[in-house]
Every structure is written in structure tokens, then in C-alpha cells.
Amino acid sequence: MSLAGPAALPVATSAAPRLDLPKRLFTRFRASLPxxxxxxxxxxFLALFTYGAMGRVLIDALYQRATPxxxxxxxxxxxxxxxxxxPAFTGAVVNNLxxxxxxxxxxxxLALLFALTLSRTHAVSSALRAALFLPVLIPMVxxxxxxxxxxxxxxxxxxxxxxxxxxxxxxxxxxxxxxxYAIMIITIWKNxxxxxxxxxxxxxxxxxxVMEAAHLDGAGPYQRLRHIILPELKPTFLxxxxxxxxxxxxxxxxxxxxxxxxxxxxxxxxxxxxxxxAVEHYDVGKxxxxxxxxxxxxxxxxxxxxxxxxxxxxxx
Amino acid sequence: xxxxDWLTKDAPLATRGExxxxxxxxxxxxxxxxxxxxxxxxxxxxxRPASDGINAMAELMPSLKPTLDNxxxxxxxxxxxxxxxxxxxxxxxxxxxxxxxxxxxxxxxxRLDFAGKSVIFYLFLLQLMLVPVLLIVPNLSLVARLGxxxxxxxxxxxxxxxxFGTFLMRQAFEAIPTxxxxxxxxxxxxxxxxxxHIYVPLSMxxxxxxxxxxxxxxxxxxxxxxxxINSPDKRPLTVGLxxxxxxxxxxxxxxxxxxGTLMVIAPLLVTFLIFQKRFISSFVTSGIK
Numbered sequence: 001m002s003l004a005g006p007a008a009l010p011v012a013t014s015a016a017p018r019l020d021l022p023k024r025l026f027t028r029f030r031a032s033l034p035x036x037x038x039x040x041x042x043x044x045f046l047a048l049f050t051y052g053a054m055g056r057v058l059i060d061a062l063y064q065r066a067t068p069x070x071x072x073x074x075x076x077x078x079x080x081x082x083x084x085x086x087p088a089f090t091g092a093v094v095n096n097l098x099x100x101x102x103x104x105x106x107x108x109x110l111a112l113l114f115a116l117t118l119s120r121t122h123a124v125s126s127a128l129r130a131a132l133f134l135p136v137l138i139p140m141v142x143x144x145x146x147x148x149x150x151x152x153x154x155x156x157x158x159x160x161x162x163x164x165x166x167x168x169x170x171x172x173x174x175x176x177x178x179x180x181y182a183i184m185i186i187t188i189w190k191n192x193x194x195x196x197x198x199x200x201x202x203x204x205x206x207x208x209x210v211m212e213a214a215h216l217d218g219a220g221p222y223q224r225l226r227h228i229i230l231p232e233l234k235p236t237f238l239x240x241x242x243x244x245x246x247x248x249x250x251x252x253x254x255x256x257x258x259x260x261x262x263x264x265x266x267x268x269x270x271x272x273x274x275x276x277x278a279v280e281h282y283d284v285g286k287x288x289x290x291x292x293x294x295x296x297x298x299x300x301x302x303x304x305x306x307x308x309x310x311x312x313x314x315x316x
Numbered sequence: 317x318x319x320x321d322w323l324t325k326d327a328p329l330a331t332r333g334e335x336x337x338x339x340x341x342x343x344x345x346x347x348x349x350x351x352x353x354x355x356x357x358x359x360x361x362x363x364r365p366a367s368d369g370i371n372a373m374a375e376l377m378p379s380l381k382p383t384l385d386n387x388x389x390x391x392x393x394x395x396x397x398x399x400x401x402x403x404x405x406x407x408x409x410x411x412x413x414x415x416x417x418x419x420x421x422x423x424x425x426x427r428l429d430f431a432g433k434s435v436i437f438y439l440f441l442l443q444l445m446l447v448p449v450l451l452i453v454p455n456l457s458l459v460a461r462l463g464x465x466x467x468x469x470x471x472x473x474x475x476x477x478x479x480f481g482t483f484l485m486r487q488a489f490e491a492i493p494t495x496x497x498x499x500x501x502x503x504x505x506x507x508x509x510x511x512x513h514i515y516v517p518l519s520m521x522x523x524x525x526x527x528x529x530x531x532x533x534x535x536x537x538x539x540x541x542x543x544x545i546n547s548p549d550k551r552p553l554t555v556g557l558x559x560x561x562x563x564x565x566x567x568x569x570x571x572x573x574x575x576g577t578l579m580v581i582a583p584l585l586v587t588f589l590i591f592q593k594r595f596i597s598s599f600v601t602s603g604i605k
Binding site: 294 | 336416428450457477535536570585596
């Protein structure tokens, strides 16, 4: 930081030590002014839509209106306790946990398999990588439109080809016991190729000579994976797990398009609950309280992962 | 088996005889085919004439009498040209403003020394930890208060500043030798001139990486425009497609739905197939944010 850029070298800085404090602060401010002006456009939008938004969530969560037209009144933590006591919210949290675990583990496992088998580059493996990456690019809404037909009872793709083997055809999206798992299949299909990219990048860090030494010592493929590749991929794993959990909370457009949280709330997830409270019930207080709880949980998660990563880099 | 041998011919000698990696490769190949099935169905169903009947709809073998009727129907029923225009305006508008904001902020962090630099740096970092989708409720009320409800500008605004882009540009600018700038300084170039004529032209790869991430993510945005937009003629592609799907689902017009979906994702898929390498490396950086 001592190497000031050319623009931070106005004449005033060299004379600064002789001046008294207010003057010194003023010259420091004047020297910083160009930087502030450059940062201003970004800071305005961050202030409005990120920090301001967080502040408004916090405030809105403390107020309530009895009817959409009534004036707001301060209710303290009532909104938060109302949300926590709402079976629809706790149900959404449980669903979201099942959804997070049930999408993160298979998609990360598949991503690792894809990366391990496609790490060498040749025409066939690049074609396969591209094929596995295609779902990442398309909007979740488009994926939903395709899977709506795949899951269609009787005439849909799944029943047409696999359903013949089953005595009773399942109603993939209509059965409350199955719908959440059907939704999870779409997420796994869409995200495995994305996580594959990070494992492919991580695999490049595995030292070639260590692998060769393991070959010479007669280590089998499983031993090499267990003792050399997986330890090397640890940071990648941690990072991908965090992204997968964030996606499990935020990337739920298919619930909006395909199931609307149903049947009987079996696919209701937290973000959909927030949307319902705000847009369908006009209950900004409850929606903000639910947002606040979710934000706190996610920030705790990212802070934890940052700390773990920092510990790994700094510690022994 | 010959194919597999050929594919592993550059593997280290010691592992060439192992069966595990070959089985793994076969499994991945099989899964890749499964991964492509929804896309294959989409294309086959788009070209299938309605006369084949609902029971043949799931057939993955292409119809012998391909037709473009489905595309025509989707084009007429859904307002796809309008949706495409709206999405293009949204993506282009966001990207243009972002280019300005991230260039200026990235330069300040890369080259200038100023009071409170680390505090402001952390303020930016905080945005990376927050998930913008979660702030839909407060941001919707703000957009409404600014009088931007049901406008494309309202859809764009929350994304005008980008911490990810700022850090990307900071990294790119830091790699540029200061000697170049010193030379321009001696020639009397102003701060903005130096950014415009030295830093920006030398950072094009970072700009294109950022453009890929920004455009794909906003092309695919659904929930935020769904909340902000009310009039049918201002819908972006994603919202338009979801409404279109709902209408066509009632009449079991699956061929038309497939055609509509194809139209929505075709621009992204074509661009990806042309610039595959760039896309992949940009997506890797987007995660490292």
C-alpha cells in the first residue's frame, strides 16, 4: 500500500506532516477523492440493493400491519416467533434440508466421477464434458418445461420407457411422497456438470510425480484415490459443498413452475415460502422474518467455511 | 473395447492394464447419454407432427414426417420475439452499466491508495457472501418506491454493481505494468484517459469472461423478473416460457412446449458450442469468487 499509484501523488502529501490534524485529514481526504469518485457508482447501488436491503429486512421483520391498508405497528419479535410457529415454515425448512442433502451428495459424487474419468483431454472426453455441462447453461424454467413431460403420468418419457417395467406407475409430481425426490432429480441433472468443472480444476493440482511413485509402489486405483487424490481435493470439496448448499436454497425456480410447493406442501421450500408470504399473502413482516432467519443461517455457513479455509491455509 | 484402449493409450504405463478406470469411463459415457436425453427429446418432439398422437409423444426415435408446425405454433401463441427482445435489453443494459461500475471500482482498488481502503474492500466482499435472490422482498418494495415497478429498468437495477466483477477487474488491472501508465502520465493523460486507453484495452479477456457469466446468469433469471414485471409485453424469456408452458400444458400441446423451450435455450447453446473453452474457464472463475 506504500507504493501509491500515480494518481495518489498530489503535491500536498509531502507537506502533510507539518500541518495540524484537521488540515492533515483534509489533505488525506483530498488525496483520496479520485478513488472515492471512482467507487461512488458501485457504492450507490450496493448501498441501495445490498446493505440497504439488509437493513430493511431487519426493520420490516419488526413491524406488522393487520390488513394490507392498515398502518404498520411495531411488534418486536412477534413476526419471528409467528414464522417459527408456522407449520408451513418448519415444513419448508425440513423439506429444504432433505432437498439440500439429497441434491448435494449425489451431484457432488457424480461430479467427482465425471472429473476423474474425463480429466485426460482428448476429443471424446471433451465431447462428454460438453454434454454433461449443457444443463448448467439452460434456465431452470426451461429444464422444468422439459421435465414436466418427462414426469408426465402414463404418456411421459419416464413412464413410456421405464414405467413398463413397474407393476404400478408412480405419479412422479402428484404423489406427496415422491414429488420432492422428482424435483431433486432435476437439480442433480442440472448441477453435476457445474461441480465437475471445479473437480477438473482441482485434479490439476495433484502432483504427477506422487502419482507415478504410487504406481511404482503398486498402489491400486482405490488406494490412489483414497490416499492421494481425495486429500488433495479437500479444499475443492469444501468449496463445492458450500455452493451446493447455497444453490439448494436459492435455485428453486422449478418449484415455482412445476409444483407450486404442492402436493400438500411436500415440495414447499424456504424461498417459495418467502415468496408466498410476500406476494400471495401480502405479509411483508412474516416474509422479512423468514428472510432474516435464512440469511442468518447462510451467512453463518459461509463464515464457517471461510474460517475453515483460512485455518487450513494458515495453520499446520 | 478397442475404443476404450485407444482412449487410455496416453495413460501412464502402470495403469493401462487396470480395469477400474475403464469401467468408470464406460459409466460416465452412459450417464452422459442419459444427461442428453431431455435435449434429444426436445428436438425430436419439436419436429414431430401432431398427427402422431399423444401416445407416441415420448418416442425418442424421430418421426418419419418431420414438420416445423410446432415451431410456428409456439412462435404465434407465445410472444417469443417480444420476450427475446426484453431479455436482450435486460442483459445488455445490466452488462453495459456493470462494465462502467466494475472498471472504475476495480481501478480504484488496483491502483489507488485512499483512506478507508480496507473497510470499503470488506463492504464489497460482503456482497459476495450475500445471496441476492434472498433479498427479493426488500428490493421489490424499494423498486416500487422508486417508481420502477413493472419496468425493465427495475429488473436491471439491483445488478448494476458487481463485487465479483470488481474483484475480477482489480486482478486484471494489477497485472498491467505501471511503466505503461507512467509513460501516459508524462504525456499528460488524465486519470480517465489512462483507464480508457491503457487499462481497458489490455483487460479484454477479463471483460469477456465477466460478460459470459453476467449474460448467462441474467438470461436465466426467473424469480426476480417474475416479481417485478406485471404486464405481459414486458416479460423476459424465462417468465414468458413459464406462462406459455402453463397454457400449453392444459391442451397437452407437448410438441409446442418443446418448440418453445428450444427457442429459449437455442441462443445460449449455440454460443456455448462456438466458444466452449471460454465458457468453461469463465464458469470456473465464477465459482472462485
